[in-house]
Amino acid sequence: METSISQFLIAAPHSGAGKTTLTLGLLRALQGRGLRTQPFKCGPDFIDPIHHSTAARRQSINLDAYMMSPDHIKDLYQRYTADADVAITEGVMGLFDGAQKREGSSADLAVLLQLPVILVLNAKAMAYSAAALLHGLKTFDPALTIAGVIFNFVDTATHYRLLQEACEDVGVTALGHLPNEKALRIPSRHLGLDTADAGEAIAAAARHIEKHLDLDAILAATRAPRIAFSRAPRPATAPQRSKTILVARDAAFHFLYPENLRRLEAYGRIQFFSPLSEPHLPPADLLYLPGGYPELYLEQLAGNKTLLADIRSFASKGRILAECGGMMVLGHSITDETGKPWPMAGILNIATTIQEKKLALGYRTLTLDGQSLKGHEFHYSQFVQTPAAANGINLAPAGVKGIVQPPAAANGIVRNARGQEVAAPVFHGPNLFASYMHFYWGESAGPLEAWLAR
Structure with a gap:
């Protein structure tokens, strides 16, 4: 029987747009609805997956195109999403930023796994210029699917309407906006995230997102039949349990x-x-x-x-x-x-x-x-x-x-x-x-x- 899953990669034009906060809030909010929500992290980072695992109450897995082969990435993704209702992958840096040019970037991972991309745009000091930016991100690689955009740091309905008009003109779906919330702060990366402070920050992010975003619309926009990748055989190694x-x-x-x-x-x-x-x-x-x-x-x-x-x-x-x-x-x-x-x-x-x-x-x-x-x-x-x-x-x-x-x-x-x-x-x-x-x-x-x- 054919099954489906809501799955997407969260990306931005640059670091600091709010990818991690959005990812954590979505993971906790969807997990709170009883959905089995599987997190992934693009790249080698250790800290964000610690956040993810706390938020989703499910182990986050790194997917890194430099350290891993395409077959290994596909195997990991298929294995860890086998029983998931939702899969959320947090991108790294800007959408097309890789080890060399775009090599190993969030965009490359999205293309490899056929994941639609939800963009996060810091629109604090931006209006119709968002159209040019979104047009570039949408058309730079025709193999990439942009499911929509969430505008961050948007405090008024009037401002959001201007951004919606920009989306309409370039054919990108506006999936909502998040106002600035000064009390919403993820603890310092250097202090780690497996702390009570991090848990409260994640809960606050979930409340913020549930209040301002239509989660049902996001799930519907990213739902599709599961893709069955051909999986390479895993190396057989006899366990040496005496050690x-x-x-x-x-x-x-x-x-x-x-x-x-x-x-x-x-x-x-x-x-x-x-x-x-x-x-x-x-x-x-x-x-x-x-x-x-x-x-x-x-x-x-x-x-x-x-x-x-x-x-x-x-x-x-x-x-x-x-x-x-x-x-x-x-x-x-x-x-x-x-x-x-x-x-x-x-x-x-x-x-x-x-x-x-x-x-x-x-x-x-x-x-x-x-x-x-x-x-x-x-x-x-x-x-x-x-x-x-x-x-x-x-x-x-x-x-x-x-x-x-x-x-x-x-x-x-x-x-x-x-x-x-x-x-x-x-x-x-x-x-x-x-x-x-x-x-x-x-x-x-x-x-x-x-x-x-x-």
Whole structure:
């Protein structure tokens, strides 16, 4: 029997138009109606999916055309929408903004998955000029379907009528408008969103949207028969349940891709623990320290001396996988914004600081031992001193090597989305794999495959 689903991608001409607030409000409002509402996020971001999952009470999934193949994206989308009534994908940056020109953009994802697009337009200081902007977004790519536009920061009916006239003249459906609401504020991204404040902000966004938008009209405008994508066979991996994989997950460490965890389950049994509250490391074969915000909890982390000692001891007998904030904790110290260094595990001969913030941002591809692994960097902390060249790093446990570009490393290179080599140290060896990069191995673990399977 043919089934249908309301599905759409929320996009804007630029960042700051209100995509996230609209997405969260719709997710919570529709979930509140009893609809099974599945959220997705275009791109590698961790924070927005945390918002989404809280709002929809259902796990949000990243869809990223740089880190994932088209077949993998289709497989994820079909799998997670199989029992959903509504699917909402939040776009990234502007509609056509990608890693290179439009490559990997929200528009490319919408075309790939045949999703209609609902535009969000900040119309605070705009009237009929909206017609030219909407005309451009509508006609730039004929393969893209614009389902309609929601105007944000529109306080009067007269203003909205002018915007409706602009829509009529270019053939774009006006799906409503939202007035400015000063009390409606999503908590700071840097403080994370898995908080009581975030929950209240999401509830407020839902109330705001239910009051001003016709949700039935939005659902009707985006309802269509489900598309059955041809799904590539998923790699068969025999679970090794005798192994225990310890994953840090708390307020300081929570940048985790659900599909990465699913793939990890093929190598052993996952057990979560909190470096902030647990005084000892539970028994395990592999320790995974993901990214997050350790810099916000330095006193607690440094004060948990028994756990840091356990991690040092574990490094000589088990394996450690660490990304960004997790890598920082493996160094000698992390310096806070006041200039005070806090002692950490001391496994890596590095020290990092948040005192002088410097943004490192972008997609990365690691090529190691003839295999590739994709990921991204997003951090404001930095090394106190640039790690030495590959053969000059003295690390524990023995046998760990550091890959640093430039100069070119002996057996590994990191490149950005344009194929240019970048300075992104990767520390690797039989018992350790660590870097500032957040890797995605939900589809293929590349050079990590054999390392994880040991």
